[in-house]
Amino acid sequence: MKRFDYVRPATVAEAVAAAAEPGAAYLAGGTNLLDLMKSGAAAPGRLVDVSRLPGLDRIEELPDGGLRIGALVRNADLAHDSDFARRFPAIAEALLSGASAQLRNAATVGGNLLQRTRCAWFADPASACNRRAPGSGCDARGGDSRQQAVLGWNEACVATHPSDFCVPLAALDAVVEIEGRAGRRAVAFEDFHRLPGQTPERETTLAQGELVVALRLPAGAEAFSANARYLKVRERTSFAFAVVSAAAALRLEGGRIAEARLALGGVAAKPWRCPEAEALLAGRPPGPEAFRQAAEAALAEARAPGDNAFKIELARRTAARALTLALAGTPARVPALPASPFAPVPGALVHA
Amino acid sequence: MSFSISLSVNGVTREVALDDPRVTLLDLLRERLHLTGSKKGCDRGQCGACTVLLDGRRVNACLALAVACDGAEVVTIEGLAAQDPSGADGLHPVQAAFIAHDGFQCGFCTPGQIMSAVGLIREGQAGDDPERVREGMSGNLCRCGAYAGITEAVLEAQRVLTAGDAGHEQEDAA
Numbered sequence: 001m002k003r004f005d006y007v008r009p010a011t012v013a014e015a016v017a018a019a020a021e022p023g024a025a026y027l028a029g030g031t032n033l034l035d036l037m038k039s040g041a042a043a044p045g046r047l048v049d050v051s052r053l054p055g056l057d058r059i060e061e062l063p064d065g066g067l068r069i070g071a072l073v074r075n076a077d078l079a080h081d082s083d084f085a086r087r088f089p090a091i092a093e094a095l096l097s098g099a100s101a102q103l104r105n106a107a108t109v110g111g112n113l114l115q116r117t118r119c120a121w122f123a124d125p126a127s128a129c130n131r132r133a134p135g136s137g138c139d140a141r142g143g144d145s146r147q148q149a150v151l152g153w154n155e156a157c158v159a160t161h162p163s164d165f166c167v168p169l170a171a172l173d174a175v176v177e178i179e180g181r182a183g184r185r186a187v188a189f190e191d192f193h194r195l196p197g198q199t200p201e202r203e204t205t206l207a208q209g210e211l212v213v214a215l216r217l218p219a220g221a222e223a224f225s226a227n228a229r230y231l232k233v234r235e236r237t238s239f240a241f242a243v244v245s246a247a248a249a250l251r252l253e254g255g256r257i258a259e260a261r262l263a264l265g266g267v268a269a270k271p272w273r274c275p276e277a278e279a280l281l282a283g284r285p286p287g288p289e290a291f292r293q294a295a296e297a298a299l300a301e302a303r304a305p306g307d308n309a310f311k312i313e314l315a316r317r318t319a320a321r322a323l324t325l326a327l328a329g330t331p332a333r334v335p336a337l338p339a340s341p342f343a344p345v346p347g348a349l350v351h352a
Numbered sequence: 353m354s355f356s357i358s359l360s361v362n363g364v365t366r367e368v369a370l371d372d373p374r375v376t377l378l379d380l381l382r383e384r385l386h387l388t389g390s391k392k393g394c395d396r397g398q399c400g401a402c403t404v405l406l407d408g409r410r411v412n413a414c415l416a417l418a419v420a421c422d423g424a425e426v427v428t429i430e431g432l433a434a435q436d437p438s439g440a441d442g443l444h445p446v447q448a449a450f451i452a453h454d455g456f457q458c459g460f461c462t463p464g465q466i467m468s469a470v471g472l473i474r475e476g477q478a479g480d481d482p483e484r485v486r487e488g489m490s491g492n493l494c495r496c497g498a499y500a501g502i503t504e505a506v507l508e509a510q511r512v513l514t515a516g517d518a519g520h521e522q523e524d525a526a
């Protein structure tokens with residue numbers, strides 16, 4: 001690990017000033033950053049420890065009915081906040097399907113959003129990687145492609161964003177509050193993470209030194225609480241990243257879908273919102289036919305960069321199944337195996 | 353630059369001068385404080401062998417920087433029995449349950465399993481559902497595959513500890 005200088009500022013303003021220079025990185029829970037520093041994939045010259053900044057560990061009601069979640073709220077505390085889980089059950093389920101209990105106790109809201117791809121070549125400084133070392137190439141091509149993208153990728157980079165939490169956040173129109181030297185700004189979740197384009201090294205809209213201070217969920221997001229699920233397909237039952245995942249939420253009125261939300265994980269460099277699928281579902285009676293058509297629409301542009309074409313059909317089925325589970329209704333409590341395809345709820349088709 | 357930190361480890365305040373901020377909490381415990389009960393399996397958050405309680409919550413000591421733990425309260429496997437010696441042979445009830453249920457073979461993962469189980473029981477989310485216990489313990493891998501005994505041990509320890517809590521409540525009420 002490269003040697004670094006460690007500072008622990010007392011205020012947000014001091015933190016933003018301390019991280020202004022290139023080479024400085026924020027340290028929150030450290031569960032992703034330290035991991036990458038050990039392999040040498042990340043080598044910051046300065047760590048700005050934000051884990052104790054005051055005021056960023058709260059969950060607050062907003063006057064307009066929305067909810068504001070501080071960037072330092074721990075993943076476990078958010079998922080186990082019973083009021084939060086009741087209002088935003090798919091987000092709680094996604095959080096609890098991610099990592100392990102130990103990691104969720106340390107991991108923060110901000111760190112989860114900013115976690116880097118799990119692409120194995122990105123984590124290995126001996127490999128060429130455009131995301132880690134711009135212009136060096138991409139050694140992932142031709143390698144194991146199970147964790148690679150099928151949407152939004154290009155020749156520069158085929159990596160995926162690994163977060164579970166971010167998938168329902170994308171579906172529910174979350175907003176990210178950011179503080180920088182120029183003041184505070186708010187960014188729609190859709191615009192926060194970026195596709196590789198010609199600058200895969202720029203993963204988010206954050207500029208050097210900008211700090212995520214909070215996440216907002218709009219008042220309308222709560223309207224889906226009765227029919228909202230997260231479904232995650234992984235290589236083992238628990239403690240594994242998604243191969244493909246889906247967050248699905250329905251607002252039902254008089255036997256029809258008034259409004260649908262759908263986002264996919266594990267398929268692109270960002271959590272992938274599916275507006276075409278949502279438009280197709282609006283106003284229709286829910287059921288297998290509508291769900292399959294929505295899933296087809298969501299994956300219409302998908303292409304496989306390697307041997308991972310199976311992920312395209314897997315993503316369609318995962319999307320349709322997540323919608324089926326959402327229609328069956330949010331369970332009273334997050335299931336024993338959160339987001340697992342092996343934990344069917346009554347009425348759901350296990351092999352839809 | 354050197355950093356002096358102060359933290360409570362198993363109830364004892366330790367003042368440590370760190371000449372290098374790269375030291376993890378796990379390396380601090382094992383190499384500087386000679387508490388080698390917490391194990392280094394992967395050093396990457398993937399196995400749970402390094403699990404300790406940090407301010408009462410289970411975390412992976414391999415992914416925490418020691419300097420960031422300044423002022424914290426740490427409990428490791430070495431200090432667990434002193435916290436609650438009500439199990440057989442003066443052990444903590446979770447330790448006693450692991451022995452009673454054969455919750456290990458080689459023992460390498462065991463300190464992490466036990467600290468994780470203590471954290472899980474405190475979190476109070478699993479209840480008596482073995483599926484929730486297995487899921488809640490999935491951050492602790494066991495290469496020997498002692499999982500069946502581990503699940504039984506956690507369930508029994510939880511029964512003992514929650515019965516103890518209920519007993520205290522009754523005493524308080526009386």
Ligand SMILES: Cc1cc2nc3c(=O)[nH]c(=O)nc-3n(C[C@H](O)[C@H](O)[C@H](O)COP(=O)(O)OP(=O)(O)OC[C@H]3O[C@@H](n4cnc5c(N)ncnc54)[C@H](O)[C@@H]3O)c2cc1C
Pocket residue numbers: 025026027028029030031032033034035050071075097098099100103106107108109110111112113114115116162163164165210211212213239240241242396397398
């Ligand atoms: C073994 C393992 C398994 C995992 N499995 C899963 C999984 O299944 N699903 C899943 O979703 N995640 C998984 N994770 C990832 C985990 O969720 C992240 O490591 C965690 O959320 C990161 O949060 P943190 O607070 O520890 O971030 P840190 O490691 O402290 O920071 C991560 C990055 O974010 C930056 N950062 C942190 N906070 C801010 C802020 N407020 N503003 C701006 N930048 C900031 C840091 O500079 C750093 O670049 C796993 C991790 C491990 C080690």
Ligand code: SF4
Pocket residue numbers: 117119120121122128129130131132137138139140141156157158159200
């Ligand atoms: S896929 Fe992206 S992250 Fe992985 S090696 Fe290629 S450029 Fe790097």
Ligand code: FES
Pocket residue numbers: 391392393394395396397398399400401402403412413414415
């Ligand atoms: S050594 Fe810390 S999780 Fe493996």
Ligand code: FES
Pocket residue numbers: 455456457458459460461462493494495496497498
């Ligand atoms: S007892 Fe050997 S690794 Fe678990």
